[in-house]
Amino acid sequence: MTTLLAHPERDEIRIASVLQALADPVRLQIVRALAEHEEGISCGVLPLGVTASTLTHHLRTLREAGVVRVRPQGTSRISSLRRDDLDALFPGLLDGVLAAKR
Amino acid sequence: MTTLLAHPERDEIRIASVLQALADPVRLQIVRALAEHEEGISCGVLPLGVTASTLTHHLRTLREAGVVRVRPQGTSRISSLRRDDLDALFPGLLDGVLAAKR
DNA sequence: GCCGTAGTACGATCCCTGTCGAACCACCAC
DNA sequence: GTGGTGGTTCGACAGGGATCGTACTACGGC
DSSP states (O other), rough: OOSEEEEEEEGGOOHHHHHHHSHEEEEEHHHHHHTOOTTTTGGGGGOOOSSSHHHHHHHHHHHHHHEEEEETTTTTTEEEEEEHHHHHSSSHHHHHHSSOOO | OOOOOOOOOOGOOHHHHHHHSSSSHHHHHHHHHHOOTTTOEEEGGGGSSSSSHHHHHHHHHHHHHHHHHEEEEEEEEEEEEEEHHHHHSSSHHHHHHHHHHH
16 A cells, blocks of 8 residues: 555665664664564554554654564564564674563 | 762672663764773764763763773773673673664 | 555654854963 | 863753544455
């Protein structure tokens, strides 16, 4: 629908944008949740305490920063972590973030 | 002078604050510079293109997040990365950030 | 075709923060 | 003491972004 889900290529991912994307509590929660679901999930089900339109905003931020990959599936959208790309570009970063005890 | 340089203890350092602190181009530059000077440096000498008062602001942000340790020395202030603490809490995070080719 | 559900788009609001300039403080050398 | 240099504080300002509500679109089931 509408915007056809632009994702940056691996070599277009900038560390500043990634950090910016991770520097929000809600998005951190999303990333943590995605880390536990390799196959990806529909983020609408997460208990984030935020409206749908706000969630859309956060997912776009994560997607445009290159943190998350989103693929449409029926009436839903499945989001998954771009682990491979992030690990290749910034080895350890994601693990470090996820290692933090909540 | 004035505020006596409060630093969070290791167990008070929060991942959200650290990411927030790293999510600024100027502060990223500072962190990168500090990474190359284990012994610490006076940040006033860095070519950051920002006024002194802005620099003070950024250093406070980094210090209060637990990213940087600052010790007064004469008329200067020496800043250094809290590598040990960050590596202990979020192993890989700092290395991942620094691995990014500018 | 119709409806419900999942998600997006847009506009408005509000707060946070990065920035600066100006005034000030602290230390050191003389 | 005097002055200079390195930093801080304070207030002001502007831009960004997190949030929401409302209106809208798309897909799937009946």
